[in-house]
Amino acid sequence: MSRKVIFKTYCQDQLSLLPPSYDDLVPIHHPVRVVNTIIDNIDISVLEKSYKGGGTSSYHPRMLLKVIIYAYLRNLYSSRKIEQALSENIHFMWLSGQSKPDHNTINDFRGKRLKGHLKSIFHQVVLLLVEQGVVSLKDIYVDGTKIEANANRYTFVWGKSIKTHKERIKKQLKELWSYVEKVYKEEQLIPNTPDFEAIDAEKVAATIHQINDALKGKDIDKKVKQKLNYAKKNWLTNMAKYEQQEAILQQRNSYSKTDPSATFMRMKDDHMQNGQLKPGYNFQASTNNQYLTNYTIGQTTADTTLLKDHVADHIQNYGQTPETLTADAGYGSEENYTDLEAKEITAFVKYNYFHKEQQDTKKGKINPFHPDQLYYNKKTDTYYCPMGQAMTHMGSYKKKTKNGFEQELHRYQAQNCNGCPLRSLCHKSKTHRIIERNYNLIRLKAAAKKLLTSEQGIEKRKQRCWDVEAVFGNIKQNMNFKRFMLKGIDKVKVEIGLIAMAHNLKKYSLTL
Structure with missing residues (x-):
């Protein structure tokens, strides 16, 4: 026997005594x-x-x-x-x-x-979360990820290409001037040679004018005449264009024509899955307990050069310095270690080959020819190679990094490597072995290693993986934010700030 089906009341025209709120x-x-x-x-x-x-x-x-x-x-x-x-x-x-x-x-x-106001609003939100006890500004975890710009992937300007074009113009100017000298040599006259070292649009114009005046009224080669006419029509315009492009580039190696603030970067999650270069920005983030405490936008591919400004931004906006900072090997440079030391921040920051050192030590794979393994006599300032030969101090010199940081390096050379049975294992140089030592970096790396291998350091290294990288995973996968909607670095900063606030508030809502 079938039962009667009962449906819930459904009446779209039903009136309510009081409208719903x-x-x-x-x-x-x-x-x-x-x-x-x-x-x-x-x-x-x-x-x-x-x-x-x-x-x-x-x-x-x-x-x-x-x-x-x-x-x-x-x-x-x-x-x-x-x-x-x-x-x-x-x-x-x-x-x-x-x-x-x-x-x-x-x-x-x-x-x-x-634009220009969202950052202060973001920090107010973070301070409210600090008051609630869910976030701390004392311990921060720093990492970076690249996010694609809203720009054409196939229209770009490369710094190396500009340099090549300028060198080609410089070379052709020299060839034209060589022809002028050849013409005047027959007349036993020596014209004043232009400056070809640092050429710009103004100097190219002056040189072309000088060549044109020198060849006026002369019976010149047809090909030279064609080249000179081409130079008059194109080189001045091209040089002005190159100078304009260099002004946009500044210290970068590339930019997108449809968003000049974006730099071409190699991204892990590209649409072609082949690691191709795409226009993007380097999103630098500080986190604590998987909340974003600070963010900055970089236009360079390397994280190393962005940490100093990122930390300074944190201090400026919060008026306080973090006690500890944990980051991966991408930030382990002499400049960063020096800056963090000066700010009295305990830095759990890895350096290059830190993990390899740990693995080699466990496996007993120690390279006796590595400069770090050579015996050093501090009193005589002498290193000794594995054969016991003294490597004397040749002197020191200073050099600047691309970021303008000055390093001091000391050079030591062995006296005689000829006939040494270990030479092929020791070095590949055609002369006697030379090593360079950066004592400030050696000191800083030793201090970093001591911190990283301590109980607290091991705990910090473990926490960094699930703290900051989990935030990137949420933004890119759960929030599906892999490409900016806005163009220009100022608007990109606004958009990443909105993403940061949305991430924090969504996470906070889950704790209620």
């Missing part, structure tokens, strides 16, 4: 309430002052800030999708008080109003 439809511990509460408790006067006044009324910046942060928390990065959510999503409608700014208003607020 959006507040009743939003759960108490929902992330949208966290965003609302946190943003209500921070000072946004800098944003309010950016409005000039007059004309029609404006949407309140606090409401727009809440909406954009919550949109990023929900993986909505398009201004058009945010506009759509404000009309369809109950949480967005509750958060905005049923205000419905269009996508242009949202985009202008994000790209223009927040």
Whole structure:
């Protein structure tokens, strides 16, 4: 015998005595309430002052800030999708008080109003989390990841290419001048030789003019005449273009034509899965307990050159220096160790070959020919090779890194390597072996090794893996943020700040 099917009442036209409130439809511990509460408790006067006044009324910046942060928390990065959510999503409608700014208003607020102001707002949010006891600014974990820019992947300018083109013009100018000298040699006249060392647009113009004047009225070779005419038409324009491109490059080796602030970098998660170069930015992050405490954007591929400014930014914004800093081998340089030592920060920062050293020590694989393994007599300032031969001090010299940091290196040379049975194992030089020693770096690496191999150091190294790298995993995989929406470094800083706040508030909401 079949039973009667009973359906729940369904009546779209049913009237309510009292209209439902959006507040009743939003759960108490929902992330949208966290965003609302946190943003209500921070000072946004800098944003309010950016409005000039007059004309029609404006949407309140606090409401727009809440909406954009919550949109990023929900993986909505398009201004058009945010506009759509404000009309369809109950949480967005509750958060905005049923205000419905269009996508242009949202985009202008994000790209223009927040520029230069979001960083201070982010740090206020972090300080609120510190008050709640979920974040500490004393211990930070630093790492970097590359995020693709919103730029064409196949239109670029390379620094090496500019240098090659300028050298080619320089070479051809010399060839033209050699022809001038050849012509005047027959007349036994010696023209004044132009300066070919550091050429620019002005010097190229002056040299072409000088060559043209020198050959005026002369019976010159047809090919030389063609080259000179080509130089007049193209080289001045080209040189001006190269100088403009070099001004954009500054210390970088490349940039994108569609976003000149972006540098071409090799990324692990590229769309072709072949490690190709793409325009991007180097996102530097400090974390604690998987919360982002600070962020900076770099335009260079190497993390090494970005740590100093990243730490300085932390100190400037919070007015306090972290007690410990943990980072991987990408940050282990003499400059970084020196800077952290000067700031009295305990640095659990690996250096190159740290893990290899640990593995070789465990396996008993120690290279007796490595400079670190050679016996050193401090009193006589002498090293001794594995055969016991003295390596005397040749002197010292100073050199600067690309970042402008000055290093001091000492050179030592063996007196006679001829006939040594260990020579092929010891070195490959055609002369007697020379070694270079950087005593400041040796001291700093020894101090780093002592810290890294201590109980606290082992604990810090383990925690770094799941602290900062988990944040990158959440941003790139869970939040699906692998490519910036905005162009230009100032707008990129705004966008990564929104991502950082969204990450922190989403994580905080899960603890409630």
